[in-house]
Every structure is written in C-alpha cells, then in structure tokens.
Amino acid sequence: MNQAKHIAIIMDGNGRWAELQGKKRVKGHEAGAEVVKRITTYCSNSPEIERLTLYAFSTENWKRPRLEVEFLMKLLNTYLKNELSVYLQNNVRFEPIGDMRAFSKSLQATIKMVEEKTAHCDGLVQSLALNYGAQDEILRAVNALKNCDGDITHDMLSNQLDCKESVDLLIRTGGDHRLSNYLLWQSAYAELFFTDTLWPDFNIKELEKIIKKFTKVERRFGGLK
Template sequence: MNKARHIAIIMDGNGRWAELKGKKRAEGHEVGAKIVREITEFCSKNDDIESLTLYAFSTENWKRPRLEVEYLMKLLKKYLDSELENYLQHNIRFEAIGDIRAFSKSLQQTIKNVQEKTAHCDGLVQSLALNYGAQDEIIRAVNRIKNYENDITEAMLKNALDCKHDVDLIIRTGGDHRLSNFLLWQAAYAELFFTDTLWPDFTTNELEKIIKDFTKIERRFGGLK
C-alpha cells in the first residue's frame, strides 16, 4: 500500500470563494490561511506523512493588483508570527522554498526567524513555496553548480534544488487541471488529484479521502510492476 510521505497542495480558489459570497478577495485569503493551519495540523498527526508543501505565492503572483500583493505580504507575516507557537506545540518544522530575496527585509527576517526557532522540530516538515516557480528553482540550482569541473549529474542537481524530496501526491483545489509551474522536477512521478473544491472549503475529510484513494493506486515508476 502506498504511503503519501510527501504531499504538495496548490491552494487555489481563495479569491473566487470570496467573490461568490459577495466578499472582498482579502477575506478569502484570510479564511484560506485558517485552512492551512487545519490541514497542517491534520498532517502532523498522521505518522505516514513526513512533508507538506503548500504553494503560497508564485513568481507569477506579482502580476496581481498591487494592493492585493501588499495584502498577501502582510497576511503572510501575520500568519507566520501567529503560527510559531502552533508549530512548536505540534513539533512541526517550518521551511520556505523559493527566492525570498524579493520580499521586504522585515518579512525575510520573519521567515528566517520561524525557520530557526523550529529547526529542532523532528515531526512534520511544512514548506511554504514563497516567490516560488519551478523553472526559477531549476535555473537557480543550475547556477549553483554550473562551475563544477565534472559533468552535472541528476543527484547534484537534485541536491541544489530548494525542495530536495520527491513528491508522492499533488492536490490542486479550485477546479483547474494544471501544475502552474509547481515542483516540476520533484513531481516527475507524483500522483495528481484535482478537486473543484475552492481552498477555503477544503476539509481534512476531503484530504483524508484523497489520501485513501492514493494508497490504492499502483505506482509503477516507468516499470511494469
């Protein structure tokens, strides 16, 4: 039976959820942040799940309206400040993947502070993909190792990536059926699940059902069995 050791989620639908309810898009993002906590806590209690990677802000999200981007930055800082105690309580190690140099110095410091204070935790690893794009990640990885004298190997490139672990299961909420530049290298043999549920409506029950369906899949990794 398969184990979903590394789950990655494209959390889509916050803005649409708010608009459907006649609310401001910001309210959808606020509710979405609460769902992040619920899903993370659920995963931390499942011994089979080692890593949870969440697509929080992509390299393309800068194209959104300036006010929305500014709000998302404030919400991210607020989330991290408020979650530190929860991370420690549930033995969760936080890490960021992506190029955070584009963020304000204050936000960068908050990210680094939470990483440092949870570094000793040895339970679930929650990774937030922040200013992340898989193509950008691969380019930055290549630049890290391009001056090596020997031929670049798969292992060398993998070790230079932000996220060094293969993904078992990718879930996308919100109804779209694409990866949107998320973990392209790590998802080479991931199983993909798409749901019409908007992220603020996504529940631990739905996640549990997806994981149960995942365990029944025959994963062949290019072979016959």
C-alpha cells in the same frame, strides 16, 4: 499500500471563493490561511505524512493588483508570527522554499526567525513555497552548478534545488487541471489529484478521501511491475 509521505498542495480558489460570497478577494486569503492551519495540524498528527509543501505565493503572483499583493505580504507576516506557537506545539519544522530576496527585509526576518525557532522540531516538515516557481528554482540550481567540474548529474541537481524531496501526492484545489510551475522536478512521478473544491472549503475529510484513493493507486515509476 502506498504511503503519502510527501504531500504537495496547490491551494487555489481563495479569490473566487470570496467573490462568490460577495466579499473582497482578501477575505478569501484570510479564510485560506485558516485552512492551512487545520490541514497542517492534521498532517502533523498523521504518522505516515512526513512533509507538507504548500504553494503560497508564486513568482508570477507579483502580477496581481498591487493592493492584493501588499495584503498577501502582510497576511504572510502575521500568519507566520501567529503560527509559531502552533508549529512548536505540534513539533512542526518550518522550511520555506523559493527566492526570498524579493521580500521586504522585515518579512525576510520573520521567515528566518520562524525557520530558526522550529529547526529543532523533528515531526512534520511544513514548507511554504514563497516567491516560488519551479522553472526559477531549476535555473538557480543550474547556475549554482555551472562552474563545477564534469557533467551535472541527477543527484547534483536534486541536491541544489530548494525542495530536495520527491512528491508522492500532489493535490490541486479550485477546479483547474495544471501544475502552474510547481515542483516540476520533484513531481516527476507524483500522483496528481484535482478537486473542484475551492481552497477555503477544503477540509480534512476530503483530504482523507484523497489519501485513501492514493493508497490504492498502482505506482510503477516507468516499469511494468
């Protein structure tokens, strides 16, 4: 039986969820942040799940309207400060991935603070992908290795990436069927599950159903088994 040790989620549909309810898009992001808390807490209490990686803000999201981006930055800063106690209570270690240099100094400081204060936690690892894009991640890794002696090996590149762990189960909410530049290297043999559920409506029951289906999938990793 497969174990979903590393679950990655593309949390899509916040804006559409709000618009369908006649609300501003930012209300969808607020609702989505609450789902992050519930899903993270659930995963932290599951002995099989070791890592949860969530696509929070991509390198392409800067193209969104300025006011929405500014709101997302404030929401992230507030979320991290508020969730620190939740991380600690649930023994969750926070490990962000992505290029943080584009964020304000104050947001960078908050990210670093939460990372440092949860560094001792040895339960679930929760990664938020922040200013993250898989192509950017791979390019940064290659540039870091370009002056090394000899050929770049698989392990060398893997160890230079922001996220060094392979994904077992990748879930995308919101109805679209694409990876959107997310964990492309790490998801080479991930099982992909797509749901029409918008992220603010995603719940633990649906996650459990997906994990149950995942456990029954035959994973061959290119072989015949």
